Amino acid sequence: MAYHGHIYRLTWALKLLQKRCTYYRLALVGSFLAGVAQVAAAVWVVDDPRSRRAVAKKIIYASIAPLVVAVGLTGAVLLLW
Numbered sequence: 521m522a523y524h525g526h527i528y529r530l531t532w533a534l535k536l537l538q539k540r541c542t543y544y545r546l547a548l549v550g551s552f553l554a555g556v557a558q559v560a561a562a563v564w565v566v567d568d569p570r571s572r573r574a575v576a577k578k579i580i581y582a583s584i585a586p587l588v589v590a591v592g593l594t595g596a597v598l599l600l601w
Contacts, residue, residue: 547593554586 558579565576 544593544596547589551586551589551593554589558583558586 561575561579565572565579569576
């Protein structure tokens with residue numbers, strides 16, 4: 521009977537790890553796409569910086585979110601794996 525308990529716990533742990541990997545990959549892809557969008561926006565702002573100054577400031581403020589996600593993912597990887 522104890523043997524089946526160990527198998528159940530191992531199966532549960534593998535399912536939890538699989539969910540973590542899925543969420544990690546989803547966050548990683550989202551962070552990457554946000555970075556690509558920021559690069560595209562920065563190129564757009566550089567084309568005419570004087571008239572797009574307000575948008576450039578908003579892009580700078582919006583760049584904080586992907587940075588926080590990257591730091592959070594790094595911390596999660598270090599603590600959970």
